Amino acid sequence: MSDSSSRSTSRTVVYAVVASTFFVGFGGGVVFPILPNLGEVVGISAFVVGIILSANRWTRLFANAPAGMLVDRIGTRTPFVAGLAIEGFATFGYVIAIRSPVPAFWFVLARITWGVGSALVFATAYTITADVSEADSRGTSMGIVRAGITFGFPAGMVLGGIVSEVYSNVAAFVLAASFAGFASVIAYFIVPETHVDTSDSSIGSWDLEITLPAVTIGFVNFGLYFAYFGVLFSTLVLYLEVESMGLALELAGVGIDYAEQGTSGLLMAISAFSGAIFTIFGGKISDSVGARVPVLLVFLVTSCSGFAVLTLAPSLGTIVFGCALIGAGQGGVGGPLTALLADLTPEERMGRAMGTNNVFGDVGGALGPLISLPFANAVGYDVLYALSAVIPLLAGAVLVAGIYTHTGSLSPAIEESTV
Structure with a gap:
């Protein structure tokens, strides 16, 4: 196969993955403006809401390692299609939960099931x-795939907020399940096998990649997920309740009048949309300059700046700007970070390396709601967001130290770090 033909095939595979992850991301985004507000919707306590929000990530904590092992053992196609289908089934569980006399049980079960699928x-x-990308274009490809998930997410959040406000929460959940199910259909008919030719039974269920690069990148992922999903997304709707009158008046001034769920959906969508755009740019820039670390540090500082903005006097402008900065930082890190992991990991262990990376991220995402919701109630949102601004800076320090120890360079060129 010629080089141009090979690159064309690689692009087709990447775009097929993007299409599938976009629609499952859309389905996930629809429900997010609703879930943090379950205390108002069905009378669940703040602590139980925290458990529901974090249940999928705690599940993935235990499912990520077996998922990575499974990829290296049997390949990518079957787990990918199955995971998308499981997420669609789990989303329909929200419909059962909202109508059940024991909604907390069903919401937790649905989130656990979603965790297995998303792992x-x-x-x-x-x-x-x-598997299908070369080192000099890997950042761009990783960024495009990550953008597929995050572009779907903000679109889903906007639609979820609107549908839940105009129609009902049940209608929003049904819509989410439909999109997630459609994602699995796309994957089944388009996405090929890329990873293994025959099954390797020697790979154990808990065979993690615990090399220095994998652990270093995992710690960075931990900090990002803790601050972004664990703090910002879990507290934004409740923060808006504190500032609801000012936000409602400003929004009404341009002809829109949303309650907290609808407003939080719009703000989270702005953050996620900003992240999706900078996900592509971050990966592409790292390919262009031939190094990942400088690009990662710039976007970690951007995320820090966003949380700092949220500590300023609250207004619609500052909150929108802060959410957009946090999203840009989170997104800009995504492509180069996963590309760096692939650069430093042998191809036959990439599934396990991604499993390890996801374990770290999900520990951060799971701890975030459990800590941030009670913490915000106790000391206030300004203190919470100020402390969250420090997390990306700590992640940058860990990144530089780990990569320097492994490669002997503060900023290794891509060709020097590719194994």
Whole structure:
């Protein structure tokens, strides 16, 4: 196969993964403006809401390693399709939960099921991309795939907020399940096998990649997920309740009048949309300059700046700007970070490396709601967001120290770090 033909095939595979992850991301985004507000919707306590929000990430904590092992053992196609289908089934569980006399039980069960599905999807999507991309274009490819997830997410959040406000929460959940199910159909008919030719039974269920690069990148992922999903997304709707009158008046001034759920959906969508745009730019820039670390540090500082903005006097402008900066930082890190992991990991262990990386991220995402919700109630949102601004800076220090120890360079060129 010629080089141009090979690159064309690689692009087709990447775009197929993007299409699938976009629609499952859309389905996930629809429900997010609703879930943090379950205390108002069905009378669940703040502590239980925190458990529901973090249940999928705690599940992935235990499912990520087996998912990564499964990818290296049997390949990517079957786990990818199965994971998308499981996420669609889990989303329909929200419909059962909202109508059940014991909603907390069903919401937790649905989130656990979603965790299993998403562990399979995340382990496979990036491994497929690593398999079909070359080092000099890997950042761009990783960024495009990550953007597929995050572009779907803000679109889903806007639609979820609107549908839940105009129609009902049940209608929003049904819509989310439909999009997630459609994602699995796309994957089944389009996404090929890329990773293994035959099954390797020697790979154990808990065979993690615990090399220095994998652990270093995992710690960075931990900090990002803790601050972004664990703090910002878990507290934004409640923060808006504190400032609801000012936000409602300003929004009404341009002809829009949303309650907290609708407003939080719009703000989270702005953040995620900003992240999706900079996900592509971050990966492409790292390919262009031939190094990942400088690009990663710039976007970590951007995320820090966003949380600092949220501590200023609250207004619609400052909150929108802060959410956009945090999203840009989170997104800009995504492509180069997963590309750096692929650069430093042998291809046959990439599934397990992604499993390890996802474990760290999900520990951060799971701890975030459990800590941030009670913490905000106790000391206030300004203190919470100020402390969250420090997390990306700590992640940058860990990144530089780990990469320097492994490669002997503060900023290794891509060709020097590729194994």
